[in-house]
Amino acid sequence: MEYKKILKRKKLKITPKRIAIINYFLKKDKYATPFDVWIYLKKNFKKIGLPTIYRNLEEFEKIGILTKIKGEENRFYYGICKMLNKKHHHHIICTSCHKISDFELCNFEQIKGEIEEMTNFEIKEHQFFLKGICKDCKEGGVNEKI
Amino acid sequence: MEYKKILKRKKLKITPKRIAIINYFLKKDKYATPFDVWIYLKKNFKKIGLPTIYRNLEEFEKIGILTKIKGEENRFYYGICKMLNKKHHHHIICTSCHKISDFELCNFEQIKGEIEEMTNFEIKEHQFFLKGICKDCKEGGVNEKI
DNA sequence: ATCTAAATAGAAATAATTTCTATTTAGATA
């Protein structure tokens, strides 16, 4: 598990629950709410609190293991980030099955300067937020869930 | 008020509160939570409910008058969209004063196809999410609030 | 095997958002 290395590097202890959370996202490969994660983990950990989930998801986002996104309703979702290398990249979400993929191609730098001039802002950070339909869903694929 | 026209076109009634909400955002020119809006409108409308604010902000987002964004904490913010024409555009937010500006320059189409190939997604929608520092803040400008 | 700081459980508080019903009102129409 490459993710363990990251936890170590970031001085986070490797607990069974943390591993389970990461595995959940790896297996599911789709975005999920803290509540979703909780419901699932409860199968294997009779005693697990929702605050534990919230705390860990937040930490995982900080260290780049997860990305946090605004779902269609007023809730936040998390999805796993497969690009553990530090490289610049963005994510795309399937509006049908909520799968998340990442990609590195980015041409934002080309227009950054011009936008800065036009808006009088100094740009510090950019994110692409892409939505689409994944191949599986396009082909009417089954929507296997965890 | 160009915004009135939009309300009419969208069959929304023009009520004093709706006008006040739009004016609030126009004058403030920064993003705000429903709660912020409520506190402000209460000055002029002794009787105004928070649900009214929520309802209207949501409607305004639907018709393109406002944009909804995820703030630094777990809350949603709204900012006014000055580009009432239907043209494709994006927004940039000042992390210091929360001002929102819009701009039309976008080169995403150039890489869209390649991303679709690489990810096997059919891209339906893209948003840029930019953060930066506005000119006023860079110059240590006063942070006049409404 | 022992120790300590970090992680967790569990309960409770807080805060955001939505729902519901009775009342009011914008704007259409006569």
Place this chain on the structure above:
DNA sequence: TATCTAAATAGAAATTATTTCTATTTAGAT
């Protein structure tokens, strides 16, 4: 201008998401 109706609102309450707190447990260092 007066009347009417669907849309908008108030106000209270419910629901849901998220955070905080304290006592207890545990990972990993020694």
